[in-house]
Amino acid sequence: MEEKNNLEQEMDSAEGTQPEEVFEEAQENEAAEAGVEEENQAEARIAQLEAKLEEAENRYLRLQADFDNFRRRSRLDLESSAKYRAQSLISDLLPAIDNFDRALKMGADNEHAQSLLQGMEMVYRSLLDALKKEGAEPIEAVGKEFDPNLHQAVMQDNNENFGSNIVVEEFQKGYILKDRVIRPSMVKVNQ
Known part of the structure; x- marks a missing residue:
């Protein structure tokens, strides 16, 4: 509708x-x-x-x-x-440097051995200089406070001449590259 x-x-x-x-x-x-x-x-x-x-x-x-x-x-x-490009090379050279260091600590009793020792020391210094140019340096340990980031404690001592937690002796040198530890120092620490 x-x-x-x-x-x-x-x-x-x-x-x-x-x-x-x-x-x-x-x-x-x-x-x-x-x-x-x-x-x-x-x-x-x-x-x-x-x-x-x-x-x-x-x-x-x-x-x-x-x-x-x-x-x-x-x-x-x-x-x-x-x-850190040189880290691998430096790590490979450290055993040779350790051997040079041990050999130089040996005394020479004759003139021929003395001249050989001087030549070895020159090579040793050249290697250390080359490491230094790349930024690698030995870690100072003896007389310093023990730092687990830089040192590896393998022995303890009770020496009254050193304070507590001080490195008394270094068995193997440690090395640092720029700000990275390549190898920690093997040390004896005072209690």
Whole structure:
């Protein structure tokens, strides 16, 4: 019944208008509704694209941060390997230096042995100088306080001439390269 009334009202209002005008008005209404629908679809598409763009920007920023971290780690690894490049060679030379040190402590009783000892001392000094150029130095132990990072205690002593926890004797020299211990000193520590 209501539909009939609505239809009659439309006919009454349309009686004064031409059928072409009614048709054009209907087309305009349809076009307006289509325009609103297209606008809503366009806004939804824009929101979707903006979300994708934000996600891509976030992914880009994370990748950039990861790459910066990788580059920093690579640079630090390269610096570290350059800083400690001689560590392997120095570690291999330490037994030879120890042997030179032991041989030099032996006394010479004749002139020929004395000249041989002087030559060995020159080679020994050259090796120590080469180590020093690379940044390796012997660890001072005797008379110093025991440091487990630098010293390896193999014996204890009860010497009244030294204080408690002081290194009394060094059995094998320790060496440090820049700030890294290559080999700790083997020592005797006072109780």
